Amino acid sequence: MERTKGYPAALDKKLQDTKLYVDDSNPEFSKSVKAISRTNSHMCYQCGTCTGSCPSAPRSSYRIRKFMRRAVLGLENEALTDPDLWLCTTCYSCSDRCPRDILPTDVIMAMRNLAFKRDIVPVNFLKTVTAIYASGHGVPNNDVNRAAREKIGLSRDPPTTHTYAEYMPGIRKILDHYKLKANADRIIKEREG
Numbered sequence: 546m547e548r549t550k551g552y553p554a555a556l557d558k559k560l561q562d563t564k565l566y567v568d569d570s571n572p573e574f575s576k577s578v579k580a581i582s583r584t585n586s587h588m589c590y591q592c593g594t595c596t597g598s599c600p601s602a603p604r605s606s607y608r609i610r611k612f613m614r615r616a617v618l619g620l621e622n623e624a625l626t627d628p629d630l631w632l633c634t635t636c637y638s639c640s641d642r643c644p645r646d647i648l649p650t651d652v653i654m655a656m657r658n659l660a661f662k663r664d665i666v667p668v669n670f671l672k673t674v675t676a677i678y679a680s681g682h683g684v685p686n687n688d689v690n691r692a693a694r695e696k697i698g699l700s701r702d703p704p705t706t707h708t709y710a711e712y713m714p715g716i717r718k719i720l721d722h723y724k725l726k727a728n729a730d731r732i733i734k735e736r737e738g
């Protein structure tokens with residue numbers, strides 16, 4: 546039965562009930578998420594306050610509560626292969642409001658780290674790595690912004706690596722240490738040729 550009349554078929558499919566079995570659960574995934582996020586994700590009692598606070602929820606099919614459930618149940622593939630994982634803006638509203646003092650934002654960050662280990666990262670995020678490596682900024686300054694800054698009496702570039710380029714080697718050293726840039730380049734090449 547169609548439950549989301551008028552919606553695209555892909556969203557309708559996404560909102561269908563899904564049966565999950567014991568074999569779908571990887572307890573090690575729950576442990577890894579907890580260890581990386583350093584928050585007590587297993588304390589989640591699914592109240593939904595996080596989703597109710599989330600600015601992404603009204604604009605997309607992203608539901609942080611669903612990811613919390615996946616963290617508790619060890620549903621690794623469900624969590625890491627869902628493109629919605631990348632729709633969190635890291636605003637921390639959910640973390641401010643969770644009645645169990647859990648940090649759902651950090652659970653998402655942990656899952657993204659685990660997804661990256663399996664090369665499951667959207668290309669636009671990988672290109673952000675490239676931009677940071679080149680300029681120190683995920684979104685570098687541009688001439689439109691420079692003109693707007695000048696108009697209100699600010700320097701054309703902010704007092705960041707745009708002004709202090711001598712700090713760029715340090716930033717690149719960090720990205721190289723974690724092989725972030727090399728892995729981003731490799732995955733982009735594999736996907737785009």
Ligand code: SF4
Nearest residue numbers: 589591592593595643
């Ligand atoms: S607000 Fe906290 S307890 Fe409630 S569903 Fe979200 S993570 Fe779980």
Ligand code: SF4
Nearest residue numbers: 599633634636637639
């Ligand atoms: S941190 Fe992410 S999940 Fe939490 S409210 Fe903000 S966008 Fe939503």
